[in-house]
Amino acid sequence: MSEQLFVVSECCPVGCGFPVVLLSRRGSAEIFTYCDACGCTWVDPADAHLERGVNEITGIADRATRGVELPSLEQVARTGLELATLRALSESDWGTTLSELNAAIEARVTADETARR
Ligand SMILES: [Zn+2]
Secondary structure, eight states: OOOEEEEEESSOTTOOOSOEEEEEETTSOOEEEEETTTTEEESSGGGGSGGGOOOOOEEHHHHOTTOEEOOOHHHHHHTTGGGGOOEEEEGGGSSSOHHHHHHHHHHHHHHHHHHHO
16 A cells, blocks of 8 residues: 655645655655755745745755655644644655655765764
């Protein structure tokens, strides 16, 4: 069975036209929004809309250095974020997978650490 994602915007402020979904930091209850087309994240779902304009550019590898998880409906409901949710999306319709995303984050974090040495 495919995992379910929560879509909070149909187009990020960058203008990708790609569904913006909720993710959580691995090992944390902290939830943020993410657009896989540009790789950007926003804490507030209100900032993840095209009309809002780009106020912040934070890549996913900077936001979640230890990787990401898909928040459960319970987690989303607990934070009140279900009010910002437009629809559900199955992981197979997302365009990426959680494991691909986590591999990309790990590669990016490792590259950053190497660059800092
Ligand atoms: Zn985007």
